[in-house]
Amino acid sequence: MEVDGVTRLPRHVAIVMDGNGRWAAQRKLPRHAGHQAGVKSVRTSVEQSVKHGIEVLTLFAFSSENWKRPQKEVTLLMDLFMVALQREVKRLNRNNVQLRVIGDRSAFSGKLQQRIASAEADTAGNDGLVLQIAANYGGRWDIVQAVRHLAKRVESGELSADQITESAIASALSFSDLPDPDLFIRTGGEQRISNFMLWQSAYTELYFTDDYWPDFDAGAFDNALHYYAGRQRRFGMTGEQVPTHTSPDPTD
Ligand code: IPE
Ligand code: IPE
Ligand code: MG
Numbered sequence: 001m002e003v004d005g006v007t008r009l010p011r012h013v014a015i016v017m018d019g020n021g022r023w024a025a026q027r028k029l030p031r032h033a034g035h036q037a038g039v040k041s042v043r044t045s046v047e048q049s050v051k052h053g054i055e056v057l058t059l060f061a062f063s064s065e066n067w068k069r070p071q072k073e074v075t076l077l078m079d080l081f082m083v084a085l086q087r088e089v090k091r092l093n094r095n096n097v098q099l100r101v102i103g104d105r106s107a108f109s110g111k112l113q114q115r116i117a118s119a120e121a122d123t124a125g126n127d128g129l130v131l132q133i134a135a136n137y138g139g140r141w142d143i144v145q146a147v148r149h150l151a152k153r154v155e156s157g158e159l160s161a162d163q164i165t166e167s168a169i170a171s172a173l174s175f176s177d178l179p180d181p182d183l184f185i186r187t188g189g190e191q192r193i194s195n196f197m198l199w200q201s202a203y204t205e206l207y208f209t210d211d212y213w214p215d216f217d218a219g220a221f222d223n224a225l226h227y228y229a230g231r232q233r234r235f236g237m238t239g240e241q242v243p244t245h246t247s248p249d250p251t252d
Contacts, residue, residue: 009054011182012180013045014058014181015060017059020214023038037214041216043091044217046095046129058102058181060196061081062081063134096126101119102175137196185224207224
């Protein structure tokens, strides 16, 4: 999508996939039916991202706080993750999608860790969309692991305290090789970050929709792109210093 030679598409879209439980409750179904129904929306978001040529799509699948849920639901979510990892690799390869998982994977079972590693390895050669699944991810965890890494380098004399700069921290965070998210989408009606990418979202455009995640279809995804295309990103400057955004059709 280009207007006046300026690209209005986000390079990186990050989504908090929320509302599965309420989607299920609305239908008098158990919560896990909502999680299962949400898989279709994952596929749709990946397809739309590929279609539009978005570089990175990050999906928040399981937060570092989601362990507090009933054990049965946690187990079900892990099982669903296992199955999806195995089932979707072929489709990802067909679409030239590279899969990466961000978060503290050491808390997962050995079997799940293996499956994550093999799904990543099987798609590592793809150079299209980078699909990041945030699993046992927390924005605070990410900052802690980055700071710990830098502290170790200071301890060993490799780095001085003065060398702890914004860019040093940024480069120790997860996905430091990828652009920060340009567009944050949260489904399910809540307007909060819930410990998603805290550092990396400093200048991200925020988009909230009441749609429950299983109802988030291609049209809903494109609506979020429309919203983004209409934003003027100022990064601290005045409106006069940056080009004004119009609202082009993201399907152009
Ligand atoms: C999001 O849906 C999925 C995960 C957090 C794993 P929820 O399960 O949070 O759905 P609601 O918010 O209860 O409706
Ligand atoms: C955020 O959703 C995490 C994921 C979508 C994985 P939650 O449903 O866990 O968030 P809160 O608890 O309502 O803030
Ligand atoms: Mg929720």
